[in-house]
Amino acid sequence: MTFLDQLTGTILLCRDYLADGVSEDEICQAFQGCQVLCVSDLRNLSSYSGQTALVTLVSLVSRMRVQVSVDIPEVSMISPQPPFSGSFLRRSLLASSERLITGATIRASAHINAEMTFVLGDSQVNDSHSRLSRLTGTEWSGALASEGRAQAWTTRWPIGSMISAALAAGEVFKFVMRKLPVREEGKTLFEPSICSEWDFGSIPAPIQGIDLGEVDIISAGAICQSALYALVRIPNVHMHGRIFDDDVTAPSNLNRNMLTLMTDVGLPKVKLVTERCGTNIRVEPVSARFGKSDTPSGLAQRVLVGVDDIPSRWEIQRGARGWLVVGGTSHFSISSSSHKSEEPCCGCLHYIDDTNQVTEIPTVSFVSFWAGLSMAVRLLRDVLGNPYCTNRRHLWLTPLRMDQPYAGMWSPIPARRDCPVQCLASQSLRAVSEETTRL
Numbered sequence: 001m002t003f004l005d006q007l008t009g010t011i012l013l014c015r016d017y018l019a020d021g022v023s024e025d026e027i028c029q030a031f032q033g034c035q036v037l038c039v040s041d042l043r044n045l046s047s048y049s050g051q052t053a054l055v056t057l058v059s060l061v062s063r064m065r066v067q068v069s070v071d072i073p074e075v076s077m078i079s080p081q082p083p084f085s086g087s088f089l090r091r092s093l094l095a096s097s098e099r100l101i102t103g104a105t106i107r108a109s110a111h112i113n114a115e116m117t118f119v120l121g122d123s124q125v126n127d128s129h130s131r132l133s134r135l136t137g138t139e140w141s142g143a144l145a146s147e148g149r150a151q152a153w154t155t156r157w158p159i160g161s162m163i164s165a166a167l168a169a170g171e172v173f174k175f176v177m178r179k180l181p182v183r184e185e186g187k188t189l190f191e192p193s194i195c196s197e198w199d200f201g202s203i204p205a206p207i208q209g210i211d212l213g214e215v216d217i218i219s220a221g222a223i224c225q226s227a228l229y230a231l232v233r234i235p236n237v238h239m240h241g242r243i244f245d246d247d248v249t250a251p252s253n254l255n256r257n258m259l260t261l262m263t264d265v266g267l268p269k270v271k272l273v274t275e276r277c278g279t280n281i282r283v284e285p286v287s288a289r290f291g292k293s294d295t296p297s298g299l300a301q302r303v304l305v306g307v308d309d310i311p312s313r314w315e316i317q318r319g320a321r322g323w324l325v326v327g328g329t330s331h332f333s334i335s336s337s338s339h340k341s342e343e344p345c346c347g348c349l350h351y352i353d354d355t356n357q358v359t360e361i362p363t364v365s366f367v368s369f370w371a372g373l374s375m376a377v378r379l380l381r382d383v384l385g386n387p388y389c390t391n392r393r394h395l396w397l398t399p400l401r402m403d404q405p406y407a408g409m410w411s412p413i414p415a416r417r418d419c420p421v422q423c424l425a426s427q428s429l430r431a432v433s434e435e436t437t438r439l
Contacts, residue, residue, distance in 0.1 A: 001102070001251045001262075001265060002102070002251075003028060003032075003065065003101070003102040003103050004024055004025075004028065005251035005252060006065075006101050006102055006251045006252060006254045006255055007027075007028055007031075007065060007101070007252075007255055008252040008255075008360050009252055009255050009256065009360055009361055009362055009363045009364065010027075010031075010064060010255050010363075010364045011024050011027050011028070012360060012361075012362035013331060013332070013362035013363055013364050013367075014027050014177065014180070015027075015362075016186070016331055016332075016362065017177070017182050017183055017185070017186030017189065017190070018177075018180055018181060018182060018183065018186075019181040019182070019183055022180060022181060026180070027180065028065060030176050030179050030180050031064050031065045031066055031176050032065045032066070032067065032103050032104075033067075034066045034067065034115055034116070034172065034175065034176050034179075035066075035067050035069065035112055035113060035114045035115050035116075036061055036066055036067065036068050036069070036114060036115070036116050036117075036118065036172060037068075037069045037070075037071060037109075037110075037112060037114035037116070037117045037118070038054060038057060038058060038068060038069070038070045038071070038072070038117075038118050038119075038120075039070075039071045039072070039110075039117060039118070039119045039120070039123055039125050040054060040071075040072045040073075040119070040120035040121075040123045041073070041120075041123040041124060042073045042075065043121075043123075043152055044120040044121040044122070044123050044152050044153045045072060045073065045075045045089065045120070046075060047078075047152075047153045047154050047155065047156070048078045048079060048155075048156045048158060048235070049137070049139075049153045049154070049155045049156065049157070049158050049160065049161040050120050050121065050152075050153030050161065051075070051077070051078055051081065051089055052081070052158040052161045052162060052165075052233055053120060053135050053137075053153060053158075053161035053162070053164055053165050054070075054072070054089070054093075054120060054165075055081045055084060055089075055093070056161070056162050056165035056166070056229075056369075057118060057135070057164075057165035057168050057169060058070070058093055058096075058106060059084075059100065059258060059365075060165060060166065060168075060169035060365045060366050060369060061168075061169055061172050061365075062096075062100045062101060062104040062106060063100055063101055063104070063254065063255050063256060063258075063364075063365035064104075064169075064172065064173060064176070064255070064364060064365060065101055065102075065103050065104045066104065066172055066176070067104065067105050067107075068104070068105070068106045068107070069106075069107045069108070069109040069110075069112045069114065070090065070093055070094075070106065070107070070108055070109075071108075071109065071110035072089070072090055072108075073090070074088055074089070074090040074091065075088070075089050075090070076088060076089070077089055077092065079233070079235070080232070080278060081233070082229075082232060082259055082276040082277070082278065083096075083258075083259050083260065083261050083276055084096055090108065093106050094106055094107070094108055096261075098262075099261050099262055099263070100254065100261065100262065101254045101255060101262065102262070115131065115175065116131045116133070116171070116172060116175055117131060117132045117133070118132075118133055118134075118135060118168050119132060119133070119134045119135070119150075120134075120135055120153060121134065121135070121136055121150055121151060121152040121153045122134075122149075122150045122151060122152045123152075131146075131175075132146060133145065133146045133168065133171065134146075134150040135161075135164035135165065135167075135168055136150045136151055136153075136164065137153075137160030137161055137163060137164045138155065138160045138202065139155050139157035139159060139160055139202065139205050140157075140159050140160055140199060140200045140201060140202045140203070140205075140377075141160050141163065141197065141198065141199035141200065141202070142159075142160045142161065142162070142163025142164030142165075142166075142167060142197065142198060143163075143164060143167070143195070143196065143197035143198075144164055144167040144168050144171065144193070144195070144196050144197070145194070145195040145196075146194050146195070147194065147195075148195075156235050157205040157234075157235065158230075158233045158234070158235075159200060159230070159373075159377060159380075162230060162233070162369075162373055163198050163200070163373070166366050166369050166370055166373065166399065167193075167196050167197070167198065167399075167402055169365060169366035169369075170196075170366050170399050170400055170402070171192065171193060171196075173364060173366065173400075174189075174190040174191070174192060174193075174400060175192070177190045178190050178192075189332070189400055189401065190400070191401075193401065193402060193403035194403065195403060196401075196402035196403040197402065198402055198407075198408065200374075200377045201381075201388070203381065203384060203386040204384075206384065208236065209235060209236025209237065209238070210234060210236065210237050210238070210380070210383060210384065211237075211238045211239075211383075212231070212237065212238065212239035212302075212379065212380075212383050213239065213240075213300075213301070213302065213383070214239075214240055214241050214300040214301065214302070215239055215240075215241040215300055215302045215303070215304060215379065216241045216242050216243075216244070216299050216300040216302070216303045216304070217241065217242070217243040217244070217283060217303075217304045217306075218243075218244050218245075218290050218303065218304065218305045218306065218307060218312075218316055219243075219244070219245050219305070219306040219307045220243050220244075220245035220247070220269035220270045220273045221245065221247070221253070221257065221269065221306055221307075222253070222256040222257050222258070222306070222329075222363065222368035222371075222372070223306030223327045223328070223329065223368055223371045223372045223375065224243070224273075224304060224306035224327075224372065224375075225257045225258050225259045225260065225269075225273060225372065226256075226258050226368055226369045226370075226371065226372020226373060226375075226376075227304055227306065227327070227372035227373070227375040227376040227379075228259060228273060228276075228277055228281065228283075228372075228376075229258040229259055229369075229372065230372065230373050230376035230377075231281060231376050231379070231380075232276075232277055232278060232280070232281055234380065236280075237280055237281065238280050238281070239280070239281045239282070239283075240281075240282045240283070241282075241283050241284070241300055242283060242284045242285075242286050242300075243270050243273060243274065243283045243284070243285055243286065244270070244286045244288065244289065244290040245268075245269045245270050245286075245287070245288075245289070246287055246288050246289045247268075247269050248266055248267060248268050248269065249264045249265050249266060249267050249268075249269055249272065250265065251265055252360060253265075253269075255363075255364065255365060256363055256364065256365045256367075256368040256369075257269075258365075258368075258369060258372070259272065259273055259276040259277075260272060268285070268287050270285035270286065270287055271285055271287075273285070289312075290312075290315075290316060290319075291312075291315050291316070291319070298319075298321075299316075299319050299320050299321060299322075300322070301321065301322035301323065302322060302323050302324075302325075302379065302382070302383075303316065303320055303322070303323070303324045303325070304325055304327075304375055304379065305324060305325065305326045305327070305346075306326075306327050306328075306371070306372065306375070307328075308328055308329075308354075308361060310350050310352070310353045310354050311353055313326055313346050313347075313350060314346070314347050314350075314420050314421050316346075317339070317345045317346045317347055317421045317423070318421055320339075320341065321341065322340070322341060323338065323339070323340050323341075323382060324338070324339045324345075324346065325337065325338045325339070325375050325378045325379060326338075326339070326346045326349075326350075326375075327371040327372060327374060327375040328371060329361070329363050329367050329368055329371050331362055331363075331367075332367060332398055332399070332400050333367075333396060333397060333398045333399075334367060334370045334371040334374065334395075334396075334397045334399070335371070335394070335395070335396055336371060336374035336375060336378065336394070336395045336397070337349055337393055337394040337395070337413060338378045338382070338387065338388065338393055339393070339413070341424065342424055342425065343393070343413070343425055344393075344413040344414060344415040344416070344419075344423065344425045344426070345419065345421050345423035345425065345426075346421070347416075347419045347420045347421030347422075347423060347426075348413055348414065348415050348416045348419045348421075348423065348425065348426060349394060349413050351416055351418060351419060351420055366399060367399060370397060370399050374395060374397070388410075390412050391410060391411070391412050392410040392411075392412075393411070393412055393413045394410070394411045394412070394413050395408060395409070395410055396408070396409045396411070397409075415428070415429045416429070417429050417430050
């Protein structure tokens, strides 16, 4: 198992905009040669949101094979942070050096020649650090800024902290790409963002905890692992259900599977996911693709779908009897949508089969993470009684330019007469159309 095996998807994604002739080794060395420093004081790391921001950033950046140094005090883990293990935050991060992906080190040092420095909240830092950006946010929103005042991380609800980490990881990716020969049409995409932010919409967060009930999960790959990564970090969360997947962990999964370590290669994905989710999120592993004759029938009232195959999404939608959310990626963009049984379904949204499916998907850690995080947010909002309105049933997000107004596009999902699922909404539309024709 070589580092090239582990970075296949990232290399493919980079090639979308790199000049011809750039070798795989050159791409990998550009990432491995990047030095990132993460800084925080005791106050910011004494909050659960601060700890979650740091752990998520280190994980996302390391999975790109970037070198990470941390300048932080030692603090106790407020809550578990899988796949990192241990009771102390700093020690746990250092113990994970080169365990996420080959060649990605995590060290403790304040005196490195860092190319990018990320600071948690209002932590004090030496002004001599170059390319300094601060991670800030609230319960449901996150921001990254290289200038201006910043507030300390104090909240326990961690969605905003994970947003800020994903924003920072995107900036690291763009920085590395700017060191490589990028084609002219891609240069705007990789420009640095002075300030970027994202808000999933503020709603009251429960104080006592949240019971998500029964949820079935289709796929144990990158998107669903990212959704579970987010859900296990929700304070006092409880959930039960099943997770369907017949695949085993491959080296090429390490660049984006957020609950996976190098030692998991060769293990069934459903097995390692159920072990990493702990006791509050109890998912029964089903080592088979959903829909096979030997798999349990009947889906839960809520379903998370993270499969890329369009016909598989149609099949799952046909079997759904309640609420379903679908997450997917397309190169540098993500798609997230929710569907109730009486509403336009995922077949209305994804009505054309992608016949150009490839064996290895071009993707990178933070892109898959955005897709999974968006799925988790939709689930949380639905359970909390604040689902997105009709005009926000679908989200198309391009995380590389979160400083631009067009980065995230919300939209309704219209019913289609030619829906391949033939959902209730499409049937109603056809009935109205036929009645109009008769008149």
